[in-house]
Amino acid sequence: MLNKYPWWKTLMVVLVIFIGVLYALPNIYGDDPAIQISATRGHQVDLAQVKTIRDYLKKEKIDVKSVALTQDQLLIRLRHITDQVKTRDLLKQLLGENYVVALNLAPATPEWLKMIGGQPLKLGLDLRGGVHFLMEVDMNAAVAKAREQMVQDFRSDLREQNIRYMGALIQPNKGVVMRFANATERSKAEDFLNSRYRNQYQFQELQQDGALILLASMTDQQLQQTREYALQQNITIIRNRVNELGVAQPVVQRQGNDQIVVELPGIQDTARAKEILGATATLQFRMVDNNADPTALAQGHVPPGSELYHRSNGQPIALYKQVVLTGDHIVGAKSAFDQYNQPQVNIDLDSQGGSRMAAITRTNIGKPMATLFIEYKPTHKKDAKGKTIFQRHTEVINVATIQSRLGRSFRITGLDSPSDAQNLALLLRAGALIAPIQIVEERTIGPSLGQENINRGIEAIAVGLIALLIFMPLYYRKFGLVANLALVCNVVMIIGIMSMIPGATLTLPGMAGIVLTVGMAVDSNVLIFERIREELREGRTVQQAIYYGYSNALSSIADSNITTLLTSIILFSVGSGAVKGFAVTLAIGIMTSMFTAIIGTRTIVNLVWGGRHRINKLSI
Template sequence: MLNKYPLWKYLLLGFIVLFTLLYAAPNLYGEDPAVQVSATRGAKVELSTLGKVEDILSKANITPKSTVLEDDQILIRLKSSEDQLLARENISAAIGDGFVAALNLAPSTPSWLEAIGGSPLKLGLDLRGGVHFLMEVDMDEAISKEQDQLVQDLRADLREQKIRYRGVEKDNSETGVIVRFTSQEVLDSAVDYLKPLNPGYAFAEKQENDMFYLTVSMTDEQLQKAKSDALEQNLGILRNRVNELGVAEPLVQRQGVDRIVVELPGIQDTARAKEILGATATLEFHAVDTDTDISDALAGRVPASSVVYKERNGNPVVIKKKIILAGNHIVDAQSSAGEYGGAQVNIDLDSKGGSLMSRFTKDNIGKPMATLFIEYLPTGKKKANGKAATEKRIEVANVATIQAQLGRSFRITGLDNTAEAHNLAILLRAGALTAPIQIVEERTIGPSLGQQNIDNGMKAMIYGLLAVVIFMFIYYRKFGAVANTALVFNIVMIVGLMSMIPGATLTLPGIAGIVLTIGMAVDANVLIFERIREELKEGKSIQRAINEGYSNAFSTIADANITTFITAVILFAVGTGPVKGFAVTLAIGILTSMFTSIFGTRAIVNALWGGRNDIKKLSI
């Protein structure tokens, strides 16, 4: 029979609508204004800290909805934005320098909805407020590290092949390394061996007096690859660090050849974020040069293979330049208290790092090994190329005698306190930055401005929806009411799907995408209804006209929506920031509008008019 759906189709459609309605429901409950208290380096959030915060609120006559200590942070839910601002002001003034009190928004979703994974829409920076950082990677330091690694690799390769050389050092060109030989024959054998091992490098030879020089420098392709790799690795590390901050739905993406954009919705106080994101602390493990007398070293008589660094107490230590193990092999780091109550960091290495540490400690039992703490600090100055300059600070965290062969797990001691150990563990766990990075631009968007954007966006959506609803009802009468019903369900489905999809964030351009979808959603119904009118004018029966109206208009609707969907996908793939937000809602809106406009309205039409032979005229 024409225009009749079986029961299972109605049940399936009902289930889809109810399912998306259920996951859209958390957005009805809104969010509570909140203050989030976390520790900076040198402090720790404990139960005593919670008690102190509650006393501060009590003295300020502020009654919070709740105060919870969770994941080393205190979350205070408040009744109004005024209480939120007042609470943050009082806590910041009274709690001390070791803590940060930041404005936040906490979802007030019922526990039964949270239990099934329900959560409100993730709002972007322009709607929720938060902080925006533009960070610049120090590419000069990245290339310098590539040179250092090349020096070590060339030395190891030549020694393995037993090719005698006089020295290996960095070239002044800052893109290569110079190797010195005493004869042309040895140089030729070195080139024959090294060239296949280093396909991304150019080899050049020259002779001065009795010395023969081989310059190994990066090709343009290798140079660009090194810079791109440094940016991508820093990008991944920053994402890990943002996760350590516990920020919901952050944005971390590259911009240009040496910059990264980080947006943290809901965060208003930048101190903690800047400390973790901008920190470049890492560890390196080196052998101690026990053959060099410390007094000779201080007098400037240091072997070419060694360097002098100082411990925290100022004592100098002669360290071998060769790196036993770098921080990039660390896969996990946890802070804890040592046997005698001192702070320590327990470190787990990857398989390669474990092999390197095991091999070195096996051959050096009874000898000292130094742990270097390396940090890049901003100087506030500019380089000749206009980029921000950093200062590299290296200190010896501890010197320990190797008692036994170490494996993939060991511990670092010698830290000042447990808070420092905790922060170092976070940085090591999140990864050591491949190259130093600096914040060159910082913006804070207040929650009031975000709320204003939400209000304006909602007004645009409501006005657009009302305009479409009135037009469809007047022009298509009862069939217009059917289209309007489907349109409302379409908006509910967009909100429900975006609430369910991990990583989907609603931005101000995203609201524009929903407004556009409202207009596009009824396009399909306009085509269908006009086709039904044409079929009726040709004298076909009402049931035949409805059936052919939906069937014949489908191909046109599909073609138009598929091309628009492809455009949305391309916008998402190549766009950044606001463009991505627009593309996400547009793509989801196209899919939901296809569903509601074709299958949803067809189900309603079939239920109201399908299979009936007593209908003399359609209200269309």
């Protein structure tokens, strides 16, 4: 029978539209103005502080909607946005410098929608407001760090091969210099290292001040790989840090050869954003030199082969120069408690890190190992290229005794408090930056500017939608009403699908993509309706006109939409930022418009005019 869908197909269409509407619902609830509180390293937010903050805000007559403690962060929802800045200032005075108080926006989605994964549409920086940073990676530090690793690797390799050498040191701007007592040992070292590190390093035999030297320097290819690795790893680690600390939907992407763009929508506190990103630090695990004299250490004297550092309480400690492991090899970290209910951090390493840790700890059971926190802070000095010079700051944040041979998994004990364990685990999970970074540009986009962009975008969509909703019934009568229903469903489904996709963000160009797809959806209906009119003029029956109208128009609609879909895919693959945002909404809009304009309207037409209905005239 013509123009009749089986019941299951009609049910499927209704179900798809229902799911789209359901996941678009969170967007009508908006956001609550909120204050987000998190502790700096060595502190934590606990239930006692929650009560103190509640009582304090009640005393100051701040209208609080809710207070929730999740993932070591306190989120305070306010009823009025006018109270947001005042509340932040009051809490900063109350909590002091050990806590970071930041402005934020928290989705007001009901719990029943959250239970099924319903979340509001993520808005980009141009719509929601927030902070924008342009960060520059110190590539000189990345290369210097790679040379430090070269020294460690060469020393280990030569010891394993029983090749005698007098020393291995870094020569600035050149590479690693290894000294030998005779030409035989130098030749053996060059042959072995050249075969082991083929295409990575190049070796040159020299003679300085009567000493036989082997100079190892990076090849151009290895130098480029080192810089690329530093940039990519820093991008990954910055993204991890932002995600770990609860900033919603950040944008972290590269720009050029040594710069990273970071956008944090919804964050209005630049200081808070710097706190999240500013820990331009690395971690190292080193063995403690127990032979060092405490009195000599207090006077700044350390044994040969060791270096002087200080713990958080200012106590001096001597660590061997050899680095056991860096934070680059950590793939997981969790805070927990041991059998004595003392705080600890459980560490998981990659395969290379596990092998290195096992080799060191096998011969050092019962000896202390330290976790060294190294932070690079920018100074006011510039180098010859005009770039900021970073100063290195170090602190021993933990010393623990090795209980047994360690492998890919081990634990750090001896921590002072559970908050120290939680903060250390957070830092280890997020990772250590491969090279220090400097913020060279920062912009704060206020929520008023974002709201203005949203209003203008909504106005553009609304004007286009209303014009079509008026035109279609006037020109196509009842079929125009069917097209209008499909048009509204199309917009709702675009919003619903964008809300469901993890990481999808709506930007101002994305809103332009929605406007474009609205027009394209109407084009599909116009083609179908005009085909139906032609079939009626040729003397077909009403049922035949509907059937052949949809069938004959399908190929034209598919050709035009598939061409546009391919264009959007190309835009997404080669574009960046705003172009990608436009391409995503355009692609989603094409698919939803084809569904609503062809299948959706056909379902309604079949139910009203198709099947068993005997109709002699169509309102088209």
